[in-house]
Amino acid sequence: MLLRPGALSLDELQAIHAGGQPLLMDPRALPGILASAAVVRAAAEGDAAVYGVNTGFGKLASTRISEADLATLQLNLIRSHSVGVGAPLSPPVVRLMLATKAASLARGHSGVRPVVIDTLLAVHNAGLVPWVPSQGSVGASGDLAPLSHMTLALLGEGAFLVDGQRRPAAEVLRAHGIAPLVLSAKEGLALINGTQTSTALALHALFAFEPVLEAALLIGALTVDAARGSDGPFDPRIHVLRGQPGQIDVAQYYRQLLAGSAIRASHQDGDDRVQDPYCLRCQPQVVGACLDQLRHAALVLLREANAVTDNPLVFAEDGTAGSGSPGPATAPSGGGDRRETGGTMISGGNFHAEPVALAADAMACAIAEVGAIAERRIAMLIDSNVSRLPPFLTANAGLNSGFMIAHVTAAALASENKSLAHPASVDSLPTSANQEDHVSMATFAARRLQPMIDNVAHILAIEWLAAAQGIEFLRPLQSSPPLEAAHALLRGDCPAMAQDRYIAPDIEAAAALVHGGALARILRTLPDLPALWTPA
Known part of the structure; x- marks a missing residue:
């Protein structure tokens, strides 16, 4: 090169x-x-x-x-x-x-x-x-x-x-x-x-989160179908009226992911629910806003990677x-x-990494929010009053606990990310006998993104397992082709849970698929989808 x-x-x-x-x-x-x-x-x-x-x-x-x-x-x-x-x-x-x-x-x-x-x-x-x-x-x-x-x-x-x-x-x-x-x-x-270290760490997080975000879109759509949610909230007319580009793009992802679902067709005319919970219908607004933040961060980091930042x-x-x-x-x-x-x-101050710190802090908030709304979708799926699926996604609740404690793990990880998302850039300690009296903390701001991404991957793994379990209860109805491909991919490593069993290995296997881009590859087979955060 x-x-x-x-x-x-x-x-x-x-x-x-x-x-x-x-x-x-x-x-x-x-x-x-x-x-x-x-x-x-x-x-x-x-x-x-x-x-x-x-x-x-x-x-x-x-x-x-x-x-x-x-x-x-x-x-x-x-x-x-x-x-x-x-x-x-x-x-x-x-x-x-x-x-x-x-x-x-x-x-x-x-x-x-x-x-x-x-x-x-x-x-x-x-x-x-x-x-x-x-x-x-x-x-x-x-x-x-x-x-x-x-x-x-x-x-x-x-x-x-x-x-x-x-x-x-x-x-x-x-x-x-x-x-x-x-x-x-x-x-x-x-x-x-x-600023090459902080910039490299932030780019590392950007690249590592890309397949995780793509997995979040696909798993979120699978949850919509498992909960027999509406695709109305993804109508393009809604999102054009707001004009937020990330929101518009995410809604397009969901429309294409849900297109052709027999599950959706089965309840399109006879559903007595007026509106779905926010965790389903507000996915374009939430994940789209995160996407906009990540796109801005990508632009900042691209500029910084090309910059001259030493002194004098x-x-x-x-x-x-x-x-x-x-x-x-x-x-x-x-x-x-x-x-x-x-x-x-x-002599100047191009070495001050404030642009990287603020970009990394924005990334942290976006990463945390992708995990936070995924945790809410898991909570919705196991709540039979909302999802209209069996309690905790198990056929014999009481004897079996199903996904009760798997959700607790997701909640713990989402809560941990809230603490990690605290902005690092607002902290500064003077160094060099007060000659260097304001610093950016950009290196930590970028370095802390990796554990956050890992937490989100595990939250999404649990949601994927839960959504796939929900789909099992709707058989013989089929979801859309890409969502069925996601379901089959998971079942290749993680069988359906007919009764309580040891599922920690399943969570790890699903998280590895999320990290590794297997779901992202399914998503990328859809035609004419907008790029994630490649700067224009």
Whole structure:
């Protein structure tokens, strides 16, 4: 795959996330890379104090470093900032970190030499996964600790994750014929200043939730039929009047999923219920709103994956005069500008991951709500007063408890997600002796999405089992072709529950099918469906 700095698509990021995609840097990026590296080299050889080149970092920015110690400065930066704790980040997340960091540096505003980008890509293309502890970033001044661990592996001093085990980096690099990276001026800071970890974690959640959301649509439709609900609430005229795009699209999914159901036809004219419960008829409004949030998050994350987020930023041509022509060169000290030679370096705050934090928080609310309305559908199915199915979906209630406690599990998971959905972005603790006095918490905001997704997958697994059980009570009537395919898929692993038995393995098997995209593949056989969250 050709890595095009600033022009990566969501499909390309998803392919990188999946693995097996060797990356080749777009050769058109090379002139910009060389030009920005020349700016840094000139600053390193000059007399002016330039943050990130010949000064300390953070609160120590006023400390001047001699030219003889500039390489040591960058090495010490990586060593001292490799302070992460916790379990290592998964290979898909680290692959995205390597690729998006390479693409960001290759935009030619970070001042690194081509060898830095080449080493990132060599590690990625060899299938190597730096050992990166998952905890330790507050999402401002970049994802310093996790990116430092990633960089430390490139230097041959850290570790790689090999077959689930931690292996010394020098040994792994040597085995793959990759020379350890030796840092020059500013390169260490460019590698660890940025939002690539939080962005990778959020993208990881976006990609992981896609099949789960698709499963939620199919299982929700199956529940409509099991409860003999109406398809009237999915009439397109209703949703066009509101104009919310996610709602319109979700209603279209439900119309196509329910089309051709003999169960629906059997009660279309003789149903005495005026309206279905909200958990059935408001699915387009609820899940559609979640879809809109996820689509917005996808746009934000796509921009961030293509962004330059380190500091200071390098401009080979100074455009401060507004004419577009090169002006006097600048080498800022701290936040101020100092005129020197070799281009412009400007200190700013693109490392602050607030866009990622807010996007991840929106994703958390959407993920939690998909699970919350699914839990309500389970509660409806086991309540015979509402569903008009046998109590707790068992033929001999009392002797059998049926789905009584399976619903309790779903309720526990939905409640857990409510706590996890609390916005991380509203929290901030000052760091670096109050120099870095507002942070985003984006890395945690994105990292906490995975357990939420797993909770939703298990809620949906329980609903799928319950809805399929409900369908059994309506036989010999058949549902629509895609819903019957979903029912048959489940029954391949999980037989109907004629009486109480051990069903925890069935829940796990159904959840694995939800996670793995088996239901999503059924959904994608329907013609002319709108895409989920691929940005336009």
